Amino acid sequence: xxxxxxxxxxxxxxxxxxxxxxxxxxxxxxxxxxxxxxxxxxxxxxxxxxxxxxxxxxxxxxxxxxxxxxxxxxxxxxxxxxxxxxxxxxxxxxxxxxxxxxxxxxxxxxxxxxxxxxxxxxxxxxxxxxxxxxxxxxxxxxxxxxxxxxxxxxxxxxxxxxxxxxxxxxxxxxxxxxxxxxxxxxxxxxxxxxxxxxxxxxxxxxxxxxxxxxxxxxxxxxxxxxxxxxxxxxxxxxxxxxxxxxxxxxxxxxxxxxxxxxxxxxxxxxxxxxxxxxxxxxxxxxxxxxxxxxxxxxxxxxxxxxxxxxxxxxxxxxxxxxxxxxxxxxxxxxxxxxxxxxxxxxxxxxxxxxxxxxxxxxxxxxxxxxxxxxxxxxxxxxxxxxxxxxxxxxxxxxxxxxxxxxxxxxxxxxxxxxxxxxxxxxxxxxxxxxxxxxxxxxxxxxxxxxxxxxxxxxxxxxxxxxxxxxxxxxxxxxxxxxxxxxxxxxxxxxxxxxxxxxxxxxxxxxxxxxxxxxxxxxxxxxxxxxxxxxxxxxxxxxxxxxxxxxxxxxxxxxxxxxxxxxxxxxxxxxxxxxxxxxxxxxxxxxxxxxxxxxxxxxxxxxxxxxxxxxxxxxxxxxxxxxxxxxxxxxxxxxxxxxxxxx
Ligand code: FUB
Ligand code: ZN
Numbered sequence: 001x002x003x004x005x006x007x008x009x010x011x012x013x014x015x016x017x018x019x020x021x022x023x024x025x026x027x028x029x030x031x032x033x034x035x036x037x038x039x040x041x042x043x044x045x046x047x048x049x050x051x052x053x054x055x056x057x058x059x060x061x062x063x064x065x066x067x068x069x070x071x072x073x074x075x076x077x078x079x080x081x082x083x084x085x086x087x088x089x090x091x092x093x094x095x096x097x098x099x100x101x102x103x104x105x106x107x108x109x110x111x112x113x114x115x116x117x118x119x120x121x122x123x124x125x126x127x128x129x130x131x132x133x134x135x136x137x138x139x140x141x142x143x144x145x146x147x148x149x150x151x152x153x154x155x156x157x158x159x160x161x162x163x164x165x166x167x168x169x170x171x172x173x174x175x176x177x178x179x180x181x182x183x184x185x186x187x188x189x190x191x192x193x194x195x196x197x198x199x200x201x202x203x204x205x206x207x208x209x210x211x212x213x214x215x216x217x218x219x220x221x222x223x224x225x226x227x228x229x230x231x232x233x234x235x236x237x238x239x240x241x242x243x244x245x246x247x248x249x250x251x252x253x254x255x256x257x258x259x260x261x262x263x264x265x266x267x268x269x270x271x272x273x274x275x276x277x278x279x280x281x282x283x284x285x286x287x288x289x290x291x292x293x294x295x296x297x298x299x300x301x302x303x304x305x306x307x308x309x310x311x312x313x314x315x316x317x318x319x320x321x322x323x324x325x326x327x328x329x330x331x332x333x334x335x336x337x338x339x340x341x342x343x344x345x346x347x348x349x350x351x352x353x354x355x356x357x358x359x360x361x362x363x364x365x366x367x368x369x370x371x372x373x374x375x376x377x378x379x380x381x382x383x384x385x386x387x388x389x390x391x392x393x394x395x396x397x398x399x400x401x402x403x404x405x406x407x408x409x410x411x412x413x414x415x416x417x418x419x420x421x422x423x424x425x426x427x428x429x430x431x432x433x434x435x436x437x438x439x440x441x442x443x444x445x446x447x448x449x450x451x452x453x454x455x456x457x458x459x460x461x462x463x464x465x466x467x468x469x470x471x472x473x474x475x476x477x478x479x480x481x482x483x484x485x486x487x488x489x490x491x492x493x494x495x496x497x498x499x500x501x502x503x504x505x506x507x508x509x510x511x512x513x514x515x516x517x518x519x520x521x522x523x524x525x526x527x528x529x530x531x532x533x534x535x536x537x538x539x540x541x542x543x544x545x546x547x548x549x550x551x552x553x554x555x556x557x558x559x560x561x562x563x564x565x566x567x568x569x570x571x572x573x574x575x576x577x578x579x580x581x582x583x584x585x586x587x588x589x590x591x592x593x594x595x596x597x598x599x600x601x602x603x604x605x606x607x608x609x610x611x612x613x614x615x616x617x618x619x620x621x622x623x624x625x626x627x628x629x630x631x632x633x634x635x636x637x638x639x640x641x642x643x644x645x646x
Contacts (some may be wrong), residue, residue, distance in 0.1 A: 001356040001440040004454060006096045006161075009433035013451035018588070019376075021641055022104075023429050024094055026383035027431035031087050031423060032106055034415050037061045041414035046388050047321060048406030059083045060110060062126040065553060067572050068114035077194070077418055080126040085151035086108065086423035088168060091429035092158030098181040104163060108615035111168045112160070118171055122178030124152070134245050137182055140286035141195045141233035141252050146222070150198035157209045158427075176206065180218055192236065195257050199276050200282030201349075202239075204289060216289055217642050223283055223295070227259040227266075256323045264294040267301035269310055269326045273318035273338065274301070274420075277346030281338035284353035296357070303354060305329075306347070307366065313533060313547050313554050313640065314377065314627055315370035316390050318343045320409040327396055330387070330538035334641055336405055341378035341387060341421035344370050345428050352435060355447075359440075360485035361510040364447050365490040367435060371448075372468070372552035378425045381588055386422040387631070392556075394631075437461070443483045445604040449473050467590070468528075469552050469582055475522040486512040491551055492526040499523075530578045530593060532570070535641070545641040546570050548595060548624055550580060555593055555624035557636035566637075567600040568622050571645040587632055593624040598645050617645075 005158075011017055013592045033039045034352035037056050053076045062080055064070035072081075091107045118124040125145045128136045137145060153176065156169035166447045179199075183190045193200075203219035227237075232253040240246040253259040256271040263283055269276050280302050293372075311317055316496065319327040324338050348370045355363035359514030359638035377390045391408045399405045415422065437454045438445040444461065453462045459479025467473060477484065488495055488510050495512075497504055502516035514522060528551035535542035548555040548570070559565045574596040598617035622642075630638045 001438050002435050003356070003434060004439060004456065004461040006093060006431060007645045008455045009436060009438075010097070010453045010455075011433050011450060012453065012464075014466065014589070014638050016450055020432070021074065022381075022383040023090070023426050024100065027379070027422075027426050028087070028090055028094065028103065030384045031090075032110075032241035032428060034419075035084055035087060038063060043414040043417060044409070046365050046407065046416050046418045047574040048403065053077055055417075056150050056565050057415060057419065058420075060113065063110075063113045063117045064128070066126040066129045067113050070112065072125055074130040078142070079148055079420075081124075081126050081148045082144070083149040083419045083423055084114070085148065085155040086420075086427055088177065089151070089158045090154040090257055090423060090426040092155060092160070092162040092168075093427055094160070097433065104210070108165070108167075110572050111171075115167060115171055118174065122174035122176075124149070124171065124175050127388075132246075136630065138191075138236060138245060138402050139248070140192050140236060141250075141257065142511055144194065146179065146198050146199040149179060150200075153199070153202035153366070157205055160209075164390075168555065172206070176203070176218070180214065183218070184221060190231070190234040193222045193259070195233070195259075196272075196273075197222075197226075197258070197279035197282060199212030201278060201285050202354070204285040206291065212553060216286070219282060219547060220286055220290075223279070223286060226263055226279070226338035227254070227261045227412050230254055230260055231260065233257070253323065256325065259568070264298050265291075267305070267316070269302050269306045270322050271326065273326055273343040274324065274340060274346050276418050277317070277343060278342045281346060281353055284350060284357060288357055289328070290354060299350075299354060299357075303350070307362065307537070309536070311347070311366070312339055312374065312392060313337070313369075313535070313549075314343050314344075314374035314390065314392065315347060315348055315366060316374040316392075321375070321389075329356065330536060330540070332530065332535075332539050332641070333541050335391055335395065335398075337389075337391065338407070338528055339374060339390040339392070341375065341390060342424045344374040344378070344390070347436075348375065348428070351614050359438075359485070360444065361490070364487045368448065370552075371432070371435070373554045373627050375425070375428060377630065378421055379628070380412045381632045385414055386415055386416065386425060387412045388418070388421045391638075392627075393631065394638045396635050396637055411631055436463075443485055444486060446475065446486045448487070449489070468553070469589070471526055471528055473524045475524070476520075477516050477522070478519045481517050484514045484516055486514070486524065488512060489552060491528065491531065491549060493529050494525075494527040496525040497522065525621075528581060528628065530575060532572045532575055542641050544644055544646075546572065546644050547641050548578075548579065548593065550591065550593060553591065553626040554630070556627045556630050556632055556638050556640045557622055557624055557642070558633070560633055561623040561625070562597065567603075567623075568620070568642060569598045569600070569617065569645040570622075570642045571595075571598055572596065587629050590626055590629060595622045595624055597622045597642075 038441045043052040059080045065072050153172045156172035160169040200219045200222045202216045207215035258271050284299045318338035319331050341451035351363040351366045352429050396410045399408050399410050436450050449467045451465045462476045465473040499522045501520035506513035533547040578595045580593045599620040600615050601618045602616045
């Protein structure tokens with residue numbers, strides 16, 4: 001299967017175009033000002049901990065200091081460089097589909113600084129250059145040097161594609177050469193991997209882009225060497241202590257690092273969620289280029305583990321702040337979880353890679369779940385505030401007073417001391433067109449209902465639709481005979497399809513295969529019913545609860561629209577009376593639901609507990625908004641899972 005180029009796809013969807021404009025006009029310029037410390041914004045630590053960096057970004061300043069352009073000290077996380085790389089990648093992606101000379105000039109300036117910061121031998125990491133040069137590649141359990149290199153590679157490719165300028169890619173290649181010279185199975189080279197996966201998937205992208213298979217080999221090396229010697233990181237620490245290079249003697253958590261055994265033997269999603277999923281994406285990418293059954297089986301097992309018992313209804317993953325990690329099966333607390341935006345993005349990319357290996361609808365269903373819910377919630381409607389943690393339930397007062405919820409922000413901050421998510425959000429939205437179509441041997445996959453046009457080789461396909469606000473998609477195809485495989489999302493009902501010049505060769509609730517004979521028009525009609533969603537009974541936090549979904553959107557209730565929100569009980573029997581309407585207000589254009597509910601009345605306020613009481617109810621409608629929109633109207637309680645009428 002082959003991905004189409006981003007520049008071949010023009011996104012025309014009203015919904016997604018507004019996000020693309022937001023990224024271009026607001027988010028990307030804003031992020032540059034923050035990275036340059038040009039504007040006064042509230043940069044918060046990601047959780048309550050005085051030790052964590054906050055107050056400013058300093059990310060570009062770090063490069064300037066390393067380049068000798070500024071004086072000062074490194075500030076911020078040791079992986080701060082990656083914020084700049086991800087920003088540059090977003091710019092590169094945008095420039096693949098639009099022109100923006102001013103933005104390009106700004107990006108060129110940043111690239112020039114990065115080039116100056118790079119050492120003559122190719123090494124590039126401002127934290128180690130400025131603070132601990134003696135520890136380069138010697139603290140891999142935490143260093144993120146190769147993680148940053150991975151983001152540099154991705155940025156270099158995107159920028160080269162978007163502008164035809166190779167300067168950033170050349171910087172990345174020089175760094176990769178340095179890495180190649182220091183890592184490998186040959187004698188005297190380092191036989192270990194970075195604590196934070198990322199370089200693996202980036203090297204495969206570099207291989208795809210250049211055709212140079214040394215990059216693929218290096219990616220394979222990093223996947224293979226992880227966990228091969230589970231004592232590797234401990235030995236590294238001991239060696240630093242012995243040589244007096246560092247006094248750090250931490251306990252290395254091999255589960256957190258997914259380094260307790262080689263990835264090919266791993267079967268569960270464990271440890272740090274983003275690391276796990278960047279690793280899994282890298283593994284799947286390798287399998288896709290050079291088939292390796294052991295690695296593929298590991299990918300499938302990890303996927304199954306996530307989908308069957310570790311994924312939230314929004315597509316979010318990572319159930320705990322401790323280690324920003326996966327926990328055990330069915331442990332999905334709604335109010336203390338992590339669901340980091342980056343982890344959702346990582347799951348999106350893992351799913352897309354797996355789909356390309358085997359086109360099963362379940363992968364696209366998860367993509368659909370993620371892009372309309374757990375990823376989109378990551379940014380505010382003005383494109384300038386960002387969630388790191390995406391909770392499914394927020395009690396504002398409890399978040400302020402319960403230290404166990406110190407990581408659950410009630411409002412999206414302007415920026416974060418650990419700012420991995422904001423530029424990750426931007427680069428993901430900027431590349432939304434990448435997920436819509438895939439090509440495979442005369443077949444064309446239409447993965448998502450997103451109004452768009454694909455200029456393929458020898459054909460054009462266009463989706464005309466007002467989805468998600470409308471229930472139909474017209475697909476116009478011009479070109480020679482082809483099989484078009486259309487994914488029908490898991491929530492669609494009452495599917496009807498017609499084709500004027502061709503025939504439907506397969507149709508089920510999840511997929512339509514059409515053989516088009518030349519220029520042809522396909523009409524697809526469907527319903528977006530309002531569903532009540534139940535959760536596996538093993539998930540303790542959702543016992544006796546129900547969630548509400550319409551189309552791709554999971555809905556939530558905010559106390560702002562529903563004062564006394566906790567007193568509402570959902571009555572499934574009344575679901576057919578629920579109504580939906582398109583709203584256009586300070587939340588933009590969106591779908592709002594009105595759900596007939598029962599509301600507890602008459603509870604004496606002074607009584608915390610009552611003996612043998614029977615609740616009294618009154619009928620009352622609850623107003624629900626799509627989850628991704630919550631938190632855009634000021635601080636307010638929010639919930640996704642609702643108690644049911646007993
Ligand atoms: O460590 C780099 C990034 O910062 C991770 O991917 C996120 O989870 C955050 O810890
Ligand atoms: Zn993040």
